[in-house]
Amino acid sequence: MQDSFSGRATQGSFFEGLFIRSLQATGAFADALRDCGFDPRKPKALYPIEVWNAALEVAWRYCYPGKDRESAYHEMGRLLGAGFLQTWMGKVVDxxxxxxxxxxxxxxxxxxxxxxxxxxxxxxxxxxxxxxxxxxxxxxxxxxxxxxxxxxxxxxxxxxxxxxxxxxxxxxxxxxxxxx
Missing domain, CATH: 3.30.1380.20 (Trafficking protein particle complex subunit 3)
Structure with a gap:
């Protein structure tokens, strides 16, 4: 990907599953996600891995302010799995x-x-x-x-x-x- 320093990318369905379906990003949280490269109102098919990494940090800060990173990421993983299974790609897997x-x-x-x-x-x-x-x-x-x-x-x-x-x-x- 040309916007990725590393060339690695993340499926848009993972963003949809976590940030749109599970965490339902709105307000300041959605604004912070847009600032790091993901707009919940206009999801894309693919994102640079750097956007994924930044968006996870934003979610930790906004949704789990009292939790350590490991606990927050574990919970986000549960939500990602559940939300992904609601996406069109996830429904095929599910x-x-x-x-x-x-x-x-x-x-x-x-x-x-x-x-x-x-x-x-x-x-x-x-x-x-x-x-x-x-x-x-x-x-x-x-x-x-x-x-x-x-x-x-x-x-x-x-x-x-x-x-x-x-x-x-x-x-x-x-x-x-x-x-x-």
């Missing part, structure tokens, strides 16, 4: 989730994450009954707490009540453990 079930969902995580425009390495390892580790490697915009919340929201659609915990975090790498 149609099969209840029939898929959690175990088959985990087998498909790498292909589902291909919806992202950047290809990082994702591995899923079963650790026991109702217990998985999802490892993300080489993600230059790693947001482990956000991804933990997204996994919880999407997994709920398979009929379970999951908990996703960040068990390892480094600059570009992180592990999530998910149980239910």
């Amino acid at each position: 149609m099969g989730l209840p029939m898929l079930g959690p175990d088959r969902f985990f087998a498909r995580i790498p292909s589902l994450l291909a919806l992202d425009t950047f290809r990082y390495d994702v591995k899923v390892l079963p650790l026991g009954w109702h217990h998985y580790r999802v490892s993300f490697r080489n993600d230059p915009d790693a947001k482990p707490d956000l991804m933990a919340g997204v996994l919880e929201a999407v997994l709920r659609r398979t009929g379970v009540n999951p908990t996703a915990t960040v068990t390892m975090r480094r600059e570009r790498d992180f592990d999530l453990e998910v149980t239910w």
